[in-house]
Amino acid sequence: MFAEKYKKAYQSISPALELQQEVLAQADSLWNGSREEDDRGRPGRVEVEKTGARVNARRINMAVRAAAAFMAIGLGMFKIMPAFASHVPAFYRVIESISPVLADRLVPVEKSCSSQGITMEVEAVALEGREAEIIVSMRDDEGSTADRIHGQIDLFDSYELVSYGGDMTIGGSMFLYYDDASDKAYFKITAQSSEEYRGDKLRFAVREILCDKASERRQISLKGVEDAAATRVVEINGMSGMMEEEELPESLKAAGGTEKDAGGSRRVLDLTDAAECAADGFTVTGGAYMDGVLRLQICMGDTRHADRHVQPFLVDAAGKERSEDYSISWQETVGDTSYQFYEYWFVGGIEDLTDYSMYGIFHSSGEWVEGDWKVIFRIA
Amino acid sequence: MHKENQLEEVILRNSDRVYKFAYSLVKTRMDADDIYQEVFMRYVKAKPAFASSEHEKAWFIKVTVNCCKNYWKSPWMRCRDVFDEAKVHLLKTSPDASHEAVKAMWDDEEDKCLIEMVKQLPEKYRVVIHLFYYEEMSIEEIAEATGMKASTIRTRLTRARRKLRERLGGL
Numbered sequence: 250m251f252a253e254k255y256k257k258a259y260q261s262i263s264p265a266l267e268l269q270q271e272v273l274a275q276a277d278s279l280w281n282g283s284r285e286e287d288d289r290g291r292p293g294r295v296e297v298e299k300t301g302a303r304v305n306a307r308r309i310n311m312a313v314r315a316a317a318a319f320m321a322i323g324l325g326m327f328k329i330m331p332a333f334a335s336h337v338p339a340f341y342r343v344i345e346s347i348s349p350v351l352a353d354r355l356v357p358v359e360k361s362c363s364s365q366g367i368t369m370e371v372e373a374v375a376l377e378g379r380e381a382e383i384i385v386s387m388r389d390d391e392g393s394t395a396d397r398i399h400g401q402i403d404l405f406d407s408y409e410l411v412s413y414g415g416d417m418t419i420g421g422s423m424f425l426y427y428d429d430a431s432d433k434a435y436f437k438i439t440a441q442s443s444e445e446y447r448g449d450k451l452r453f454a455v456r457e458i459l460c461d462k463a464s465e466r467r468q469i470s471l472k473g474v475e476d477a478a479a480t481r482v483v484e485i486n487g488m489s490g491m492m493e494e495e496e497l498p499e500s501l502k503a504a505g506g507t508e509k510d511a512g513g514s515r516r517v518l519d520l521t522d523a524a525e526c527a528a529d530g531f532t533v534t535g536g537a538y539m540d541g542v543l544r545l546q547i548c549m550g551d552t553r554h555a556d557r558h559v560q561p562f563l564v565d566a567a568g569k570e571r572s573e574d575y576s577i578s579w580q581e582t583v584g585d586t587s588y589q590f591y592e593y594w595f596v597g598g599i600e601d602l603t604d605y606s607m608y609g610i611f612h613s614s615g616e617w618v619e620g621d622w623k624v625i626f627r628i629a
Numbered sequence: 630m631h632k633e634n635q636l637e638e639v640i641l642r643n644s645d646r647v648y649k650f651a652y653s654l655v656k657t658r659m660d661a662d663d664i665y666q667e668v669f670m671r672y673v674k675a676k677p678a679f680a681s682s683e684h685e686k687a688w689f690i691k692v693t694v695n696c697c698k699n700y701w702k703s704p705w706m707r708c709r710d711v712f713d714e715a716k717v718h719l720l721k722t723s724p725d726a727s728h729e730a731v732k733a734m735w736d737d738e739e740d741k742c743l744i745e746m747v748k749q750l751p752e753k754y755r756v757v758i759h760l761f762y763y764e765e766m767s768i769e770e771i772a773e774a775t776g777m778k779a780s781t782i783r784t785r786l787t788r789a790r791r792k793l794r795e796r797l798g799g800l
Contacts, residue, residue, distance in 0.1 A: 251793070255747070255762045258740035264648040264665055269641075272666055276636055276673040 338372060339428040340384055340435040351375055351382060358383075364620035366393040371453055371624045372435070381440045381451075383410070384425075386433040387458060397460045400427050402434045403556055403614060407457040410440045413450045424462075455622040459556050461615025469533055469545070469561065469607040478537040481519040483579040483590075488515075490575030492596060497575060500540055501594060515577050515592075518546050523581040523588040526550065531557060531611055534590075538602055543595040545573075545607070552589045554617040561593050561609040571595065636676075640669050643689045646764070650690065653744075653759040654697040654752055667696045683770075690764070690774040694756060701752055746796050754789035757782055 264272075345352035354375035361370035372384040389398050404422050420439035427434045438453070494502065503514060518537055526532040526548035536545040549557040563571045573593040581588045599605065644665075651664035671692055679685040747758055756775060760766045768786070772779040 251797075252762045254740075254743055255758075258743045259649050259653070259763055261740065262649050262652050262661075262744075263645055264662070268662055268665065269644055272644075272669045273637055273640060275666070276640060276669060279670065279673045280636060 339431055339433075340372060340386070340425060343426065343435075344384070354382075355384065358624075358626045360624045360626045362622055362624050363390055364622050365618050366390045366395050367398065367458070367618065367620060367622070369455055369622035369624065370433075371626055374451075374626070378445050379442045380420075381410070381438075381442065383438040383440070383453065385436045385438060385453065385455075386431075387436075388431070388433040397616060397618060398427075398432065398434050400434070400460075401462040403459040403462055404436060404455055405457045405459050405556060405617075408438065408453070408455045410438065411452045411454070412442055413452075450625060450627050452623060452625045454624075456619065457554075458618050458620070459614035459616070460618065462556070462612070463615070464610055464612045466608055466610050469609050471536070471602060471605065471607050474536040474538050474543070474602065476538055478535075478539065479519040480516045482514050483517050483581075484513050485515050485577045485579045487578040488576065490573065490594075492574045496596075497594075498540055498542060498596065501542065501575070501596070515579075517577070517579070517590075517592050518544055520546055521548075523548065523586075523590075524583045526588055528586045528588070529555070531559065531613075538599070541597050541599070543599055543602065545593045545595075547591050547593075547609075549589040549591065551586050553587060556612070556614040557589075558612050559591065559609045560612070561607060563595060563599075563605045563607055566604050571598075636673060639672070639679075639685065643685070646686070647689055647693050649763060650693050650759055651697065653747065653763070654693070654755050655700060656748065660700065664693065664696045664700060668692050671696070686764075687770070687774040690760065691776070694775055697752070743797070747793065749796070750789055750792055754785055754792065757785045758789050758793075761786055 341352060341355065344355065354377060355373040356375065357373050358371045359373075361368050363369075366389060368388050368390050370386045370388075372386050374384070375382040387398055387402060389396060401424055403424065406422075408422060420441055423437045423439075425435040425437055500516065518535065521532070521534040526534065528551045530550050532548040532550070534546045534548055536543065538544070543563075545561055547559050547561075549559070561573060565571070574596040575594045576591055577594075578589060578591045581590065647668050648661060648665050651668070652658065652661035655661055655664060668689065672689070677688060679688065747755060750758065757771055760771045760774070761768075766774070768779050768782045771777075771782045775782070
């Protein structure tokens with residue numbers, strides 16, 4: 250009789266005792282947790298204010314905001330459903346909650362390699378025409394005593410995605426979040442190819458990573474800001490801002506009169522010798538308020554094996570925040586050390602500097618690890 | 630009785646039922662573990678009041694089916710099949726895999742073989758097979774628990790039996 254055989258077959262199918270105990274513990278926790286929330290009334294608000302996330306979130310850029318959203322929603326979801334789908338990778342549930350469309354296209358890859366005691370795994374890929382989105386994770390090797398992956402890390406722009414079919418250009422890398430349970434730091438890489446993907450083989454490689462990324466809000470004193478300071482011309486290696494070049498005051502536009510390309514030269518504050526700055530940290534070299542422009546200069550130290558950057562902002566008496574209008578960067582080399590400088594310009598709109606306070610979000614990184622992580626995988 | 634104790638009792642009372650049913654509907658023990666946990670988390674969050682033991686049983690069966698529907702719909706699980714072990718690959722790519730072949734893969738363990746053969750059926754048939762043969766529910770009870778018409782359940786049961794007969798050689 251089928252019924253008897255079927256029943257007999259299922260007799261041995263039962264939940265493991267550990268699983269049962271885990272569910273009971275979670276039920277207990279959820280039950281008590283929901284009672285506490287009922288008692289408190291508005292638990293979410295208290296938590297946000299306590300962590301200060303509301304304050305900081307206003308200062309971080311879009312990529313970091315997106316990552317924060319991934320983290321917040323992801324972690325929030327796991328809090329609600331602590332045990333859901335343990336064998337479905339944690340990142341998948343996070344992406345599913347943020348971008349169901351992306352989750353719907355993700356195909357597992359699960360190919361990994363190890364270097365320097367760290368395992369890189371290409372977890373999944375989503376293809377849409379010439380666009381590819383790749384989920385990558387990094388974790389310490391099993392048995393590794395070096396605890397290097399335990400939070401946000403950075404691929405330090407050292408990754409490449411190579412197609413054996415068409416040409417490939419990288420669109421960007423975004424840190425998603427760190428998952429405690431699996432000890433993995435997740436990233437999303439976007440890439441575009443010159444041709445549509447058709448079951449190509451791809452190679453994803455990373456050469457360097459930065460561990461222990463951190464951000465800290467610090468106040469920057471405006472007491473030492475001068476109203477007249479000497480300037481000098483430097484060759485810049487970067488510039489950005491909301492203002493167009495044409496909108497800048499004449500004193501901030503490309504500096505002429507040098508033998509080099511005037512478009513790459515700018516006149517900056519002549520404040521401190523590079524050798525006096527910290528090579529492994531931040532040095533606020535000073536500032537000046539001249540011709541209606543507040544200029545702030547910060548040396549990031551040697552950033553060849555580190556990622557340090559600052560997002561400065563002014564706060565007026567009413568608490569209103571204002572970011573810089575333009576910034577430029579340049580390098581100065583002393584011996585074997587290459588110092589990276591930034592100068593931030595707040596153009597116009599400041600009647601009395603004493604009405605303002607200045608702050609900065611200082612982003613820094615810890616250990617730099619050079620490795621050889623390469624995974625070749627086929628996309629069907 | 631304290632509410633916490635009641636919750637625990639209900640969980641323990643339905644523990645085996647939910648797990649066996651979940652396992653009949655998904656591929657692996659790990660998947661069943663997930664469904665099992667999800668069902669009871671939903672129970673704790675919803676805290677339904679059951680009017681009778683039949684109501685309680687029907688509630689857990691319905692929620693287990695719903696959780697499994699999410700599992701089946703999950704693109705990750707859909708895609709995951711491609712990367713599953715050889716066993717699943719064979720079962721997936723060769724729906725007509727012979728009884729002997731499947732049996733050999735399971736080291737001649739007849740119980741596991743039977744379970745695996747049933748698992749090859751589409752999920753709509755697995756639901757009715759398990760509820761009918763293991764839970765010994767009537768067609769009307771299955772219809773009520775799954776929210777489908779009794780005639781649909783009857784048809785599915787007939788088709789499921791036919792398919793199993795073809796594969797197992799007698800039912």
